[in-house]
Structure formats: C-alpha cells, structure tokens
Amino acid sequence: xxxxxxxxAQKASKVIASLSTDEKNTVLYDMSQELLDxxxxxxSSNKLDLENSQELELSTALIDRLTLNEDRIIGxxxxxxxxxxxxxxxxxxxxxxxxxxxxxxxxxxNPFGVIGVIYEARPNVTSDVSGLCLKSGNSVILRGSxxxxxxxxxxxxxxxxxxxxxNLDKNIVQLIDSRDREDTLKFMQMTDYIDLIVPRGGKxxxxxxxxxxxxxxxxxxxxxxxxxxxxxxxxxDIIDIVLNSKVQRPGVCNALETLIIHNEIFExxxxxxxxxxxxxxxxxxxxxxxxxxxxxxxxATNLHYETEFxxxxxxxxIVDDINEAINHINLFSSGHTESILTESDDSAELFTSxxxxxxxxxxxxxxxxxxxxxxxxxxxGISTQKLHVRGPMGLEAxxxxxxxVKGNGTIRK
Numbered sequence: 001x002x003x004x005x006x007x008x009a010q011k012a013s014k015v016i017a018s019l020s021t022d023e024k025n026t027v028l029y030d031m032s033q034e035l036l037d038x039x040x041x042x043x044s045s046n047k048l049d050l051e052n053s054q055e056l057e058l059s060t061a062l063i064d065r066l067t068l069n070e071d072r073i074i075g076x077x078x079x080x081x082x083x084x085x086x087x088x089x090x091x092x093x094x095x096x097x098x099x100x101x102x103x104x105x106x107x108x109x110n111p112f113g114v115i116g117v118i119y120e121a122r123p124n125v126t127s128d129v130s131g132l133c134l135k136s137g138n139s140v141i142l143r144g145s146x147x148x149x150x151x152x153x154x155x156x157x158x159x160x161x162x163x164x165x166x167n168l169d170k171n172i173v174q175l176i177d178s179r180d181r182e183d184t185l186k187f188m189q190m191t192d193y194i195d196l197i198v199p200r201g202g203k204x205x206x207x208x209x210x211x212x213x214x215x216x217x218x219x220x221x222x223x224x225x226x227x228x229x230x231x232x233x234x235x236x237d238i239i240d241i242v243l244n245s246k247v248q249r250p251g252v253c254n255a256l257e258t259l260i261i262h263n264e265i266f267e268x269x270x271x272x273x274x275x276x277x278x279x280x281x282x283x284x285x286x287x288x289x290x291x292x293x294x295x296x297x298x299x300a301t302n303l304h305y306e307t308e309f310x311x312x313x314x315x316x317x318i319v320d321d322i323n324e325a326i327n328h329i330n331l332f333s334s335g336h337t338e339s340i341l342t343e344s345d346d347s348a349e350l351f352t353s354x355x356x357x358x359x360x361x362x363x364x365x366x367x368x369x370x371x372x373x374x375x376x377x378x379x380x381g382i383s384t385q386k387l388h389v390r391g392p393m394g395l396e397a398x399x400x401x402x403x404x405v406k407g408n409g410t411i412r413k
Contacts, residue, residue: 001176001178002183002186002187002190002193005141005174005176005193006114006141006190006192006193006194007193008169008171008174009114009139009140009141009171009174009193009194010113010114010139010193011169011171012139012169012171012172013111013113013114013138013139013172015139015168015169015172016111016134016137016138016139016168016169016172017090017110017111017113017137017138019137019168021088021090023166024088024134024135024137025084025135026166027134027162027163027166027168028080028081028083028084028131028134028135029080029081029084030162030165030166031080031127031130031131031158031159031162032077032078032080032081033077033162034158034159034161034162034165035073035076035077035080035127035155035158036073036074036077038154038157038158038161039070039073041154042068042073042151042154042155042158043068043069043070043073044154045150045151045153045154046066046067046068046123046148046150046151046154048150049066049123049147049148049149049150049151050063050066050067052147052150053066053147056147058147059251059310059311060251060311060312061250061251061310061311061312062121062251062310064249064251065121065122065251065252066121066122066123066145066147066148066151068123068124068151072124075124076124076127076128076155079124079127079128079131079372080127080128080131082372083131083132083135083395086135086376086394086395087395088135088395089109089136089395089396089398089399090109090110090111090136090137090399091108091109091110092108092109093106093107093108094107094108094109094401095107101407101410101412101413102407102408102410103405103406103407103410104405104406104407105403105404105405106403106404106405106406107401107402107403108401108402108403108404109396109399109400109401110137110399110400110401110402111136111137111138111398111399112138112195112196112398112399112400113138113139113195114138114139114140114141114193114194114195114196115129115133115138115139115140115141115194115195115196115197115198115398116140116141116143116187116188116190116194116196116197116198116215117129117133117140117141117142117143117197117198117199117200117380118143118144118184118187118188118197118198118199118200118201118205118209119142119143119144119145119199119200119201120144120145120200120201120202120205121145121147121148121251122148122200123144123148123151123152123155125144125200126142126144126151126152126155126156126159126175127155127159128379128380129142129198129200129380129381130142130159130173132379132380132394132395132398133173133380133398134172134173135395136395136396136398136399137399138398139171139172139173139174140172140173140174141174141175141176141187141190141193141194142156142173142174142175142176143175143176143183143184143187144175146178146179146180146181149177149178149179152175153175153177156173156174156175159173160173184208185208185212188208188209188212188213188214188215188217189212189213189214189215190215191214191215194215195215195216196215196216196217196218196398197209197213197215197216197217197218198217198218198380198381198393199217199218199219199381200381202222202308202310203222203308206219206222218381218383218385218388218389218393218397219383219384219385222253222308222334222336223252223253223254223255223257223308223334223336223337223382224257224258224306224307224308224332224333224334224336225245225253225254225255225256225257225258225308225336225337225338225339225366226256226257226258226259226260226328226329226332226333226338226339227241227242227245227256227258227259227260227338227339227340227341227366228260228261228262228319228322228325228329228338228339228340228341228351229242229259229260229261229262229265229341230262230265230322230325230340230341230342230344230347231262231264231265232342232343232344232347233262233265233341233342233343234341234343234363235268235269237341237363238265238269238273238341239272239273239276241339241341241363241364241365242256242259242273242276242277243276243277243280244365244367245339245365245366245367246259246277246280246282246312246314247280247282247312248365248367249367250309250310250311250312250313251310251311252310252367253308253336253369253382254336254337254366254367254368254369254370254382255310255366255367256314256366257307257308257309257313257314257315258304258305258314258315258316258317258328258332259273259314259315259316259317260316260317260318260319260325260328260329261273261316261317261318261319262318262319262320262321262322262325263318263319263320266290266318270290274286274294274316277314280312281312282312282313282314283311283312283313283314284297284298284313284314284315284316285297285298285299285300285301285304285313285314285315285316286298286299286300286316287299287300287316287317287318288300289318290316290318300315300316300317302332305317305328305332306332308334322347322350322351325340325351326350326351326354326355329355329357330354330355330356333355333357334384335356335357335358335384336357336358336359336369336382336384337357337358337359337360337361337366337369338351338355338357338359338360338361338366339360339361339362339363339364339365339366340352340360340361340362340363341363342362342363348362357384358382358383358384358390358391359382359391359392369382369391369392370392371392371393371394373392374392374394376392376393376394376395379392379393379394380393380394380397380398381393383397
C-alpha cells in the first residue's frame, strides 16, 4: 500500500508543481463547490464516525472537533475560497543580486514536492491542508485519526472529484485508508516518497514523531497556552478575554490552559472571574494560595500546570509581580501561545521580550493564533520549532527556496 501511494504522490507532485496560479485557483473553487454539493454524503459519513466514537470515551471537546454540520461544511468551503486570492508563492523571487563575476543570482520559491500530514480528530483539516498544499504546488498524503476515517474518506472523494473534473491526477490528494496505529509509524518513515511531514495533534503525536519519524517534520507542538492578567489590566476587558480564550472552543490548540492573575487583580475581582468560569462549566484547579477559599475546587499541582487539557478545564496561578508570571510561563510553556493583559507599554515589552513562544499577544484573546486570523487563509498548522518556519503556517511555509543563476558564457577564473 505505502509504495503505491508514495509512487503515485511523487508522480502527482510533478503535475501540480507545473500548474499555473489560475489553474490551481480553478481547482480550489471547484473543490469548495463540491463540498457544498455533497454535504449530505459527508454528514452521513460523519454520523458513522460519531456513532463509532461512543465506544471510545472521547472527551466532550474531542467530540466537538470530530462533529460536522452544515455550517461547518460551509466553513470548509469558504476556507478553500479564501485561499484563492492569496498570492501564489511558487516562482516568487525572494532575493536577487549580481555577483562580482557577472552572474545574476536569484532565490526562487518552489514546492517541497510531497507533503505528509498527520492530524487528529478534525475532519475539516482534510480540506484545509489539501487546499494549501495544492495552492503551494505540492501533492499531499493525509493520515487522519482512526475515529474520523469515514468522514475523511468522504471529504477526500469530494476533493478528488474536483481534480478529475479538471483532468488532473486525483493522487494529488491521497489518504492512508487504515485504522492501524502501526501504519501511522510506517507513514512517518516513508523517506523514499515524502519530503516533509506536518503534524496536527497533541503531545502523544509529537512524541511518536520524535521517537519514530525518519522523514523530516515540522514540530507542531502541543498548546499549553497561558494568559497573564497584570495589575494594571483594563478591568472591563478581563472576563471577556479570559472566557473567549478558554470557552469558545476549548478543544483547540490555542485555547487557554493556565490563567495567571496578579494578586492585586485577584483580590479585587477574583471571585467574579472564578464565578464567570464556573458558570461556563469550566472545571478549575486553583493555586494553593487561594484554594482554601473555595469549596469543592481542586488545588492545582505541577501536573495541571504542564497539561494541555483540550477540555473545559483550567489551572489558575496567582503571582505577586510580572517576573513571577514570566518565570512560571518559561517553566511550563510548550512554546505555542502566551498573552498579557496590561495598559503598560513597559510591561508589554518586558513580557514579549522575556518569553520565547511562537506567538505573543498583548490585550487580546489567545484564540487568534490561527493562520486564517493572521490572513494566511486556512493554515497547515502552527510550528513551535525555530527551523524553517515558526508560528501559524500558511502557503510560504510549504515552499523552500532554490537558486537560479544566469551567466553569459561565464567561467570561473
């Protein structure tokens, strides 16, 4: 199976790499329409996944990520259409100069070739990453979660319909049709065929890649996200931003996991903050400094502070100053996203210069760490590493650069 898929992907990568921007945009538009035209069949397949997932004891947040409805399919369609007007990175000259020998040297963006994507739970990723890979001139092999395989297969069929409608190789987009975990490990080792793997998942997936992958991969780490409320934070903004960061979609990687509150803020409005979270059905784990004040709420431990919950759960840490907040974040952060609420430019500068995460916000919800929110269209993932790319990854992240050098009968002396 893997050799056939790999060979087909490599052949398809040559086809997609040579397409013009207009040709790729036409396919993207047709894919977006096929999603809408086949809503019923996609939802029917998603229903099978939801029924099968009842035996797996998935969390409420994971069930939410797995669930599709008409609005989410419309969102998937719109996500593909948002890629259409984005600049095509393929062939872009990022730098050019003339050498002392008269050579004209250019750095030009070009596709990686074959991208492998491993992702958990969210079937909408199937269309998102396929669209991004197509626009950036890459073929893609997808490996989704076993418990959303039926949904992914239905979406794949729709995307391949659009490719065949345009007389293109349907293997530009492929899926590993298996529920066997061992096949995921084999996928990570397809060095003869895959040029880059992009993971979309939690710590267990990243650990599996680190331990088993032979194909180069981007470290899309877990999102142990922090929000620090400084002593001079604008009071009227605090609860709205905290709730938005935690509650809007608790199962995604940019959702808040640890709330850090300056002691002055807590003494002034801590009860109000905690009540608002409890009213939103958030299970809390409280700093031992304040845990005794509240009945039936568990005390926070280091295990809570280092956990990406992916659920309506939140750890709360109380600090006496901004340096204590920074130290806590640097100790427990996964390098994904952190935010500070402050009216002080000096405090904001200290926070953003002292913490080495991929995205740092000032006076904004952590939920904005997202390629679409950054204007990239649907994102391929969020990199927490430092090589090649960092933070939300759009089209440029799926290209590398090559040198094109033009001479005029030039020889080296």
